[in-house]
Amino acid sequence: MGQIKKKDIRALTREQLRDFFVSNGDKAFRGNQVYEWLWQKSAHSFEGMTNLSRETREMLQKNFVINHIKVDQMQRSADGTIKNAVRLHDDLIVESVLIPTQTRTTACVSSQVGCSLDCKFCATARLKRMRNLNPDEIYDQVVAIDNESRLYFDRPLSNIVFMGMGEPLMNYNNVLKAIDKITSPDGLGMSPKRITVSTSGVPKMIRKMADDGVKFKLAVSLHSAIEQTRTSIMPFNATFTLVDLRESLQYWYQKTKSRITYEYVVWEGINDTQKDIDALIRFCRFAPAKINIIEYNPIDDGEFQQASNTAIEKYQRSLEANNITVTVRRSRGKDIDAACGQLANKS
Template sequence: MVMTEKKDIKSYNLDELKQELANMGEKPFRAGQIYKWLHIEKVQSFDEMTNISKKLRETLDEQFEIVTLEPVRVLISKIDGTRKYLFRIKGGAVIESVLMRYHHGNSVCISTQSGCRMGCRFCASTLNGLDRNLRPSELLEQIYEIEKNIGEKVSNIVLMGSGEPLDNFENVTKFLELISDENGLNISQRNITLSTCGLVPRMKELANMHPQITLALSLHASDDDTRRELLPIARKYTIAEVLDACKYYFDKTGRRITFEYSLVAGVNDTVEEAEKLSALVKNLNCHVNLIPVNPIKERDFVQTGKKAVERFKRVLEKNRINVTIRREMGRDINGACGQLRNDAMREEREESGE
């Protein structure tokens, strides 16, 4: 007997769920009830849906699964209260998410893939390659699990954990629809930031959907040769091409672009580089976010010192570029993206004798 895989009910939007219920001979209002149980009450089984008949709950359980994440580990920073979560997904792999507490609310950084195939040189997420894309339900669950853990609401979301969001385009755009749905958590798209290393066709495809999220481009250099050293994707798309895609996104959405610029000592952190960056972005409606690169033991990059970071910032400000220095969060708990996951994978390999 061939077992058919159950359908992922948490990845359906409300209209799709209504259609599924109609196919079962149920009235549309049932879909609204189920949707609320999944996305407001965050239940983990159909038995918890107490205003649904037992027969319908049993039918749902036969045809659908409620995707959940297994919490594996939570690390809490003694410095700033940042929490780093390690979750196990279906298939056994682990992913990580981060809760950052700010005066304006709780912000969660989520992973969009298990691993990553982009190969960015200063990122720990890519060291073991890509395992698989995460489903919309698994993106949602990172937020749902963290809200349950802290007993508080999340107000801001950053798609900047492991993985390249635009390399998982369909699932990520479906997630954006679900998380901002007024029938669910209803988090404003203006409170969501998506970070990309620069997949130009997907950036334009996203722009054509007219989202209101902030697009953050991992720029990290002001010339193609330096950028190719840091990001392999730069061998495919030039800076001119990614900036053109950024302009296209702004023209379609009216949303200011953020440029992420990781400062690596002796590579891209000089005054000359700051002047080149200023000239490159001066005519764009943008914001530059300077990031002192997190050292990771598998790479030999060195973090730029505080004085050099401030000097770089002053050059941009002199040239009237909007600029901030990203505040370091959770440095005492494997702060760099992918570090906790890689450490856990290494521990599991050692325990299994590999």
């Protein structure tokens, strides 16, 4: 007979853990103790659960496994950015990034191994989507970066962005479960207002988020408000059109009253004209929005080139003249391929 496959213990709720102990002739509160070890204390093994008897730890070892991530390689950029190559229990790798500034440290976390979408300018999109990350694997990335923030910058993690590998809304249930743990007093106790989920724009799931009453912030990788242009750089836009996206974002704002952030890269010869600027201004009018113009980070083949400073300044002036908040963000961690669009498991 083959060995019994052990269950991933972090897939169990607190109530299921309590029930497990009761059904094995123990007290229900043992489930609370184990739950605290798993989530608040991020235990990597049952052996480390020191307030449990040896018999209890052996029983857990016999029935369960803790599929904890391992930081396989850590790289530090000249600007202080840290990139982690994270090994999962099945030996697949994802990357996550710690971005420090004077006032905050932000974790950029992954939600999929590879990506479900096909943005031409993104290195991650060239990787086949192999699987979704489980809630605990997302949570572990945050814990690892929080530990690094405390170690290297002497302060806890302050913000989280789902802008790493993968499309978070294509792994919706697991992302929400991870955020629930991150924001719960039983987990990391972070405010949902410090979390931003960045999507390339999946209208059906944006509506679902609004209906689910989520409290975190929403960012959309827009890059063009002209249908044909956006489809040429983000081919999935042929399915999830700008019209559908706009309607879903209107719905989001009506339900949440939460301002939308648009992530926007300006490329030479692609979206650097006045026509592109005017289309973006029109797209921003249906709901309060702010624009983050992001510096482009090349991914080797030269198809996409960063637009000139003149073109970016023109965007900035035009948006501000129309009372649209705009920030130009310089990339961090370029020297270790840790910047936006560069995560591709080169390590």
